[in-house]
Structures are given as C-alpha cells and as structure tokens.
Amino acid sequence: FRGFIGACIDIHDRKLAEDALMQSEQKLRELSEAQKRFVADAAHELRTPLTSIQGNLDLFVRFPHIPEDEKKEILSDVQREATRLGRLVNDMLQLARGDAGATLRMDTIHLDQVVLDVWRDLERVSPNHTMQLLQVDEVEMLGDPDRLRQLVLILVENALKYTPRGGAVNLEFRKLGELAELRVSDTGIGIGPEDLPRVFERFYRADRSRHRSEDPGGTGLGLPIAKWIVEGHGGEIHLESEMGVGTTAVVRLPIRFTDEG
Numbered sequence: 406f407r408g409f410i411g412a413c414i415d416i417h418d419r420k421l422a423e424d425a426l427m428q429s430e431q432k433l434r435e436l437s438e439a440q441k442r443f444v445a446d447a448a449h450e451l452r453t454p455l456t457s458i459q460g461n462l463d464l465f466v467r468f469p470h471i472p473e474d475e476k477k478e479i480l481s482d483v484q485r486e487a488t489r490l491g492r493l494v495n496d497m498l499q500l501a502r503g504d505a506g507a508t509l510r511m512d513t514i515h516l517d518q519v520v521l522d523v524w525r526d527l528e529r530v531s532p533n534h535t536m537q538l539l540q541v542d543e544v545e546m547l548g549d550p551d552r553l554r555q556l557v558l559i560l561v562e563n564a565l566k567y568t569p570r571g572g573a574v575n576l577e578f579r580k581l582g583e584l585a586e587l588r589v590s591d592t593g594i595g596i597g598p599e600d601l602p603r604v605f606e607r608f609y610r611a612d613r614s615r616h617r618s619e620d621p622g623g624t625g626l627g628l629p630i631a632k633w634i635v636e637g638h639g640g641e642i643h644l645e646s647e648m649g650v651g652t653t654a655v656v657r658l659p660i661r662f663t664d665e666g
C-alpha cells in the first residue's frame with residue numbers, strides 16, 4: 406500500500422513539474438510576442454515624424470527660393486516633429502530600461518511637496534483651464550522623487566491635454582491610513598468603454614485623441630510609464646471615465662519607510 410501511495414505522489418509531483426514547465430514556456434512565448442510587437446510598433450511610431458521631417462527637408466533642397474513665410478512654416482513643422490521624435494525616444498528608452506530590470510532610487514521624500522511642485526509648474530503654463538487643488542495631506546515616505554514627479558506630471562498633463570479649453574482639472578492627495586491616494590480628475594473628452602481597458606498598453610491611443618484637431622501629439626507611452634512607476638512603488642493605478650463627462654486617474658501607494666515588502 407505504501408508503495409502504491411509513493412507511486413501516486415511520484416506521478417503527482419511529475420505532473421506538477423510538467424505543468425510548471427508548460428506555464429513558464431507559455432510565459433516566455435508571451436514575452437517574446439510582446440517584445441516583437443513593441444519593436445514593430447516603435448518602428449511605426451518613429452517612422453511618422455521621420456517621414457514628415459524628410460519630406461520637409463526635400464522641399465528645401467528642391468525649391469531653394471521658397472518665400473520666407475513658407476520657410477518659417479516648414480521649419481516649425483520640422484521642429485515640432487523633431488521634438489516628437491525626441492519624446493518618443495526618451496519614453497521608449499525609459500520603458501526599455503524598466504524591462505531590463507532598472508530599479509527605482511528610494512529616498513525619504515515628502516510626496517505632498519512633489520505633488521505641489523508639479524501642480525504649480527503646470528498651473529503657470531495652463532491659462533485655459535480652471536485648476537483646483539481640493540486637498541493635499543502631508544505624506545512622508547520612501548520613494549523615487551524624480552519618477553514620482555514624472556508620474557504626477559503625466560497624469561496632470563493628460564488631464565489638461567484631453568480637456569478642451571475652459572474645462573476643469575482637479576487634484577486631491579490624501580493620506581488614508583497606510584496608503585497615499587492621488588486623484589486627478591478632469592471634465593474632458595473622456596474615454597470610451599472599448600478604449601478604457603487598453604490605455605495602459607504601449608503606444609495605445611484612443612482614436613478620438615489621435616484625431617483631435619488640437620492633438621498635441623502624445624506618444625501613447627505616458628500611462629505605461631506611469632504604471633511602471635506606480636508598480637515599482639508597490640502601488641496600483643487605474644482610470645475611471647465617462648465619455649463626454651471626464652476622467653479620473655486614481656493612484657494608491659503604500660506609505661513605506663523601509664525597502665522591504
């Protein structure tokens with residue numbers, strides 16, 4: 406009988422090992438698919454501004470006597486597209502470093518100060534929106550100050566970008582026990598239910614955002630970077646949204662004082 410039980414355990418163990426192997430093979434396949442997709446999407450995104458720059462420079466070479474005002478227009482087009490290229494490359498590099506296992510720098514910071522700094526900088530350059538700070542609690546915790554600054558910047562800039570002139574952007578930063586909660590809400594164009602589950606995918610941009618006449622040319626990498634920063638701090642991020650009503654980005658970070666757990 407003991408022999409029989411032993412054989413059963415043996416079969417059971419082997420089955421477990423086979424399952425684990427299959428799961429890790431599946432994971433590897435998925436990772437390799439994701440990498441391939443990232444490279445293909447990146448090439449596609451880089452080609453668009455590059456083609457525009459090449460086209461404009463060709464014009465210059467072929468027609469050296471273009472009127473001054475047209476020259477200016479062409480040059481400012483080239484400048485805009487070059488800026489976009491730079492932004493894309495920076496964002497891609499950051500995500501690639503994250504994929505390669507780059508870690509966050511952990512300092513003791515006053516997160517409320519980081520939030521306030523970003524808010525004030527953006528307030529100065531956003532005359533077309535009503536910006537209101539609803540609440541800012543003091544929070545001291547361990548975190549990467551540069552990355553958290555970038556996180557707040559991505560969320561507030563998105564709120565401004567996707568809210569037409571005259572709309573409102575509000576921010577609340579609360580200490581809820583062991584959690585710091587940041588809410589950035591806007592009265593903007595909103596995100597449809599078909600797009601909402603996909604906005605954290607790399608390069609994903611809702612069609613409505615892409616085709617807005619005043620589209621400032623996002624990279625579709627802001628939210629994936631935001632997610633990487635939040636998860637690197639052991640937190641969670643999600644968006645709540647209603648088309649034509651507005652969007653709220655919610656971030657919850659554990660307030661930690663040591664690197665463990």
Ligand code: ADP
Binds near residue numbers: 564567595609610614
């Ligand atoms: P982007 O550079 O395009 O802003 P993100 O990764 O930051 O890239 O956002 C992905 C997409 O999510 C945006 O293109 C837009 O469609 C949608 N989105 C993000 N934030 C908002 C918001 N506050 N209001 C409406 N749509 C938003």
